[in-house]
Amino acid sequence: MKKEELRAFLDEKVIEYNNTDFINSDPVQIPISFSQKEDQEIAGFLAATIAWGNRKMIIKNAQRIVDLMGNSPYDFVMNHDEGDLERFESFVHRTFNAVDITFFIKSLKNIYSNHQGLESALKPQEGIDNYQLAIHEFKKTFFEIPHEKRTLKHVSDPLKNSASKRINMFLRWMVRDDKSGVDLGIWKSHSPANLHCPLDVHSGNVARKLGILKRKQNDWKALTELDTTLRKFDSKDPVKYDFALFGLGVFEKF
Template sequence: MNNKELKEFLDEKSLLYNHPDFILNDPIQIPHLYTEKQDIEIAGFLSATIAWGNRTMIIKNAKRMMDLMGNSPHDFILNHKEHHLDSLSTFVHRTFNGEDFKGFIIGLNHIYQHHNGLENVFTNSNITLQERISDFKKIFFEVDQLTRTHKHISDPRKGSAAKRINMFLRWMVRNDQRGVDFGLWKNISPSELSCPLDVHSGNVARKLGILNRKQNDAKALAELDEALRSFDSTDPTKYDFALFGLGAIEKF
């Protein structure tokens, strides 16, 4: 396929998968349980944090996270007492355990009490969005947490593609009225977003010839970003639907 044909192919696949039916089998269904901005973004952040492995298990465990917070994540983040964290001890999703969950509650409380919420931390037009992810990690861990918990937030400045946070940012920022992404955050442009780079999107991108680097790291993300922005500079991450759908659903 030439570039024009490839763009048309990816546009078609993006439209196919960027549809409310996509929500039914995707972790984005968890923040869709809520209507208040802060509940949506907290539910989205926590769900994205554990979004690796089997999607059915991700969704099951993300729902359990919400249950453990009384299905009122923002209220729990702001108003929990220390003894309320005891019930989180039994939580586990792969290498993310109850102690990590407690740490994330503490980190989110710090973000909302001292940094005016998640959106504000990611809003800084003077640096790239990937650099803002790195700065977010520093702010998140300004309060004492276990060293083991730090690995659950990626750092692009240390070479990570930061797949899960980039997916979370897509959820919060994109606003195409198609019912999947929320478009809640108005101070970040969709043009700044990076495609969540995982095994599915990476392998499909390589098969299509728009990604050459073999590792799914920050350099590969920059290469993929450049290719996708050449197809649509205003909304490059719409192609995440195409790449993921082709890989995970169509086994392209």
């Protein structure tokens, strides 16, 4: 397909998948279920953190996390004591276990107490049009309190060439206001123009079949290559094409 034909095709797929029907099978339903900004942020961050593997299991375990927090994520994060964390002793999602979730809760309290919350902690510096350095700096901040070495792997670092799929998905939820009821768009201090496509096996394979991604590995270099094309298609909202690429891969087996 020529460039304009490809953009028109992907725009049609965005409309097809970027709607409330998408929510029923996606972990974005976890933050959407809350009305308070901080609850949406924390529920979304934790849901995105465990977003690998079977989607039904991701949603089930993300819901279990917020249930264990008394369905009040922000209040639990800010006011828990050590005894409250014991309820997570049996929690496990693949390699993310009780050690990890209890640290995440403690670190989130530090983020909200000392770094003005997740919106501020993940914001790119003025004049920078991407999140590579912001995510790298966020990881350093996130682990500035005592932690187990094993937990480091659950927050990616794009400066180590990770595609940072889960954080980029979380950023899409928080920053992009899609007017369709899927992405929340509550971080008004961020720009959707700077967002990155959450690159995974589905979106990567579809992008390669469409000829808009040449690099074989799903890493930050591939993400940069893909972003360059998607920003040409829509400079203000490039990450909307995540719906098209993901939908084509997961629902249509493109």
